[in-house]
Structure formats: C-alpha cells, structure tokens
Amino acid sequence: MYERILVATDGSPLSDKAVANALSLAKLCGASLVALKVVPRYPRSYLEGGVTVDNAEIKRIEAQWAEQAQAMLDKVKAEGKAVGVTVKTSIAKSDLVAEAIMSAATKQKADLIVMASHGRKGLKRLLLGSETQHVLTHSQIPVLVLR
Incomplete structure (x- = not known):
C-alpha cells in the first residue's frame, strides 16, 4: 500500500499523536517513515527603526532551533526503532511551512503525508492560518490529517 510515509511534526501533543499514528500505519504497511520538522528562519527587519541583530547572534539562535528540532526527530527515530519501523529524519529551514512539507515529501518520494490539525475555525483560522x-x-501526494 504505502512504501514511504512522511510525517510532519512540531513537537506539540497533537503532533505527537500524528507521529504515533504514522508509526502504526508504517508498521502495518511495512513502510519506512520520514519524520520532518520545519524550522523557521530568524526574522529580519529591514524597516527604518527596526531592531537589528548581529549575524553571529542570528546564526547562534538558528543553530539552537536546529538542535532542538534534531532532538525532537531523534525521539521519533527511537520510537520507530522500538516498534520496528525504519525512520529517516529531515529538517527543513523555511518560513513557508506548507511549501517545505510538500517539497520534502516530493524529494523523499513519499506516498503519503501525515499531519495533525488543530481544528481552528472562524477568526482564529483566518488570523493564524492553517499549514x-x-x-x-x-499537495499532489495524499494527505492524512489527524485531530
């Protein structure tokens, strides 16, 4: 059925549920899993009067975010090993989360994307958006949404 499943995670409890379901599905199908964490780039302000941050500080902060993301993905990899699922990890650095997820799924040749949805409605959905x-x-690849 599926050979490679990509699961996008942000470390939230809802996202952890999506990871658990993706691992179960991968085990059931005999598929491998790609765990993806999208890390944003540090915001830069080019407006007059905007606060500027030293490039070294920006690199330090972005490196810290990447380390935290890798720790999160290593946890998924350990969970996969515990249930007998091969897990590959991937970090995408992008401010365009949805685009990064779709790009990673295509690059990794995923048959399915698994994601969580917070189920926001109305004004919250409009203001916060929905990746x-x-x-x-x-997406041109099938998507399984868990809530």
Whole structure:
C-alpha cells in the first residue's frame, strides 16, 4: 500500500499523536517513515527603526532551533526503532511551512503525508492560518490529517 510515509511534526501533543499514528500505519504497511520538522528562519527587519541583530547572534539562535528540532526527530527515530519501523529524519529551514512539507515529501518520494490539525475555525483560522489546510489543498501526494 504505502512504501514511504512522511510525517510532519512540531513537537506539540497533537503532533505527537500524528507521529504515533504514522508509526502504526508504517508498521502495518511495512513502510519506512520520514519524520520532518520545519524550522523557521530568524526574522529580519529591514524597516527604518527596526531592531537589528548581529549575524553571529542570528546564526547562534538558528543553530539552537536546529538542535532542538534534531532532538525532537531523534525521539521519533527511537520510537520507530522500538516498534520496528525504519525512520529517516529531515529538517527543513523555511518560513513557508506548507511549501517545505510538500517539497520534502516530493524529494523523499513519499506516498503519503501525515499531519495533525488543530481544528481552528472562524477568526482564529483566518488570523493564524492553517499549514495543514494549505498542504491538504495543494499537495499532489495524499494527505492524512489527524485531530
């Protein structure tokens, strides 16, 4: 059925649920799993009067974010090993989360993308946006959304 499943995680409890379900599905199908964490780039302000941050400080902060992401992905890899699923980890550095997820899925030749949805509605959805909704409506690869 599926040979390679990509699961996007942000470390939230809801995302952990998606990881657990993706691992179960991968085990059931005999598939491998790609665990993906999208790490944003440090915001830079080019507006007059904006606070500027030293490039070395920006690199330090981005490196810290990447280390935290890798620790999160290593946990997924350990969970996969415990249940007998091969897990490959991937970190994408991008401010465009949905685009990064779809790009990684294509690059990794995933048959399925697994994501969590917070289920925001109304004004909250409009203001906060929905990366899951964007992936769901724009991906050429099937998407399994868990809530």
